[in-house]
Amino acid sequence: MFMLPRFWGPSGASQGPCRPLLRFFAMPDPKHNSTIDLRSDTVTKPTQPMLDAMMRAKVGDDVLGDDPTINALQDRCAELFGKAAACFVPSGTMANLLAIRSQTEPGDEIICHPESHIYHYETGGYAAVAGCSIRFAPGERGVFDANTMESLIRWDDDHCPRTRLVSMENTHNRGRGRVWPIEQLHNVCQRAHARGLRTHIDGARIWNASIASGNPVRQIVQHADTVSACFSKGLGAPVGSIVCGEQKTIARVRHLRKMLGGAMRQSGVLAAAAMYALDHHINRLADDHANAQRFADGIDAIDGLTVDRKAVETNLVYFDLDASLGAARNFLKQSTAAGVLMLDEGLQTVRAVTHLHITRAMVDDAVARIASCVSALRQVGGAR
Ligand SMILES: Cc1ncc(COP(=O)(O)O)c(C=O)c1O
Structure with missing residues (x-):
């Protein structure tokens, strides 16, 4: 008997087993000989010299503490961030979770911005694993000030959760790649400490913040108790993040990393x-930032698309679609078919990210392809 493949189903279905069919239709058009992947800086693959370095690595059993390359990386990061110790972990999500869990008790409250990555995209780990609740500190594009933070600290009362940790994200992902003004960041940390709180920086893209601002990472995180940073985003490594802090906290992070199954062998x-x-991919982030600016300028010049160009400080570009062009999710089907991959970040908003594999020529090509999509959509009255 002839069986249809599982993903074949009635047209128009957009959920469940039919989703792969839609994905099939959204595949890049073969006339575009290269796909330009702007979904995230996490899509990079290791370059040949990076693979060569991996091949040459001296390894040991890191759970027993004797992998020399891990130890060297941890020492180097502790020094780089000006902290006493560091612990290598598989992901940025685990790095943040360990920083939270190691500095709080179940029932404690964390202050962070409402658009924080730890709140939106880390599967509620702060609640599920650390048993914490969150209180929002509002502010423009991911950044809040010390007065706002202080006004949110709970008073000592049997009814209230204990405010314990302030978490800041730099650069701020949903804040469109915003860099925290360094004095403001320091003020929040110092005021939090004066009130007996701990402070954490989610620095998944801290090197972007450093290159954009000219401030060394050590100076940026100077007053924070812990910082997490990712090697697998703008830096282009395939896997891994680091948590840095004082000895006692990192010893706790290491212990909890084992509990969560994040301790790895070789x-x-x-x-x-x-x-x-760290040796080769930090300074080049400036190219990603310049490419993001160029992309933003190109997109903003297309009728129907708008970019807040001043908001483009690093490698993330958010642009808004005119309602006449339809919803962002449908627009992305067209851009995907034209070989430009991006993500939707809301009904009418699209995010594009520049990275190691994106050249200036590819930026121009992407803008041209997107402009063609917009013209085509105008002719049919919007994406459906
Ligand atoms: C600001 C921020 N923090 C943390 C993470 C989590 O990193 P990972 O995907 O390695 O878990 C991300 C991922 O994009 C991020 O953007």
Whole structure:
């Protein structure tokens, strides 16, 4: 008997087993000989020299503490961030979770911005694993000030959760890649400490913040108790993040990392990629930022698309679609068919990210392809 593949189903279905069919139709058009992947800076693949460095890595059993490349990376990061110790972990999500869990008790409250990554995209780990609740500190594009933070600290009362940790994200992802003004960041940390709170910086893209502002990472995180940073975003390594802080906190992070299954054995191969990235991929982030600016200028010049160009400080570009062009999700089907991959971040908003594999020529090509999509959509009266 002839069976239809599982994903074949009635047309128009957009959920469940039919989703792959839609994905099939949204595949890049073969006339575009290259796909330009602007979904995230996490899509990068290790370059050949990075792979060579991984091949050469000296390894050991890191759970027993004797992987020399991991140890060297941790020492290097502790020094780089001006902290006493560091712990390598598989992901930015785990890095943030460990920083939270190691500095709080169940029932405690965390202050962070309502658009924070820890709140939106880390599967509620702060609640599920650390048992914490969140209180929002509002502010423009991911950034809040010390007065706002202080006004949210709970008073000492048997009815209230204990405010314990302030978390700041730099650069701020949903804040359109915003860099925290350094004095404001320091003020929040110092005021939090004066009130007996701990402070954490989600620095998944802290090197972007450093390159954009000219401030060394050590100076940016100077007053924070812990910082997490990712090697697998703008730095282009395949896997890995670091948590830095004082000895006692990092000892706790290491213990909890084992509990969560994040302790790895011969992970020096991953540390070698991170080391390579620290040596070769930090300064080049300036190219990603320039490319993001260029992309933003190009997109903003297309009738029907708008970019807040002043908001483009690093490698993230958010642009808004005129309602006449239809919803962002449908628009992305057209851009995907034209070989430009991006993500939707709301009904009418699209996010594009520049990275290691995106050249200036590809930016121009992407803008041209997007402009063609917009013209085509205008002719049919919007994306459906
Ligand atoms: C600001 C921020 N923090 C944390 C993470 C989590 O990193 P990972 O995907 O490695 O878990 C991300 C991922 O994009 C991020 O953008």
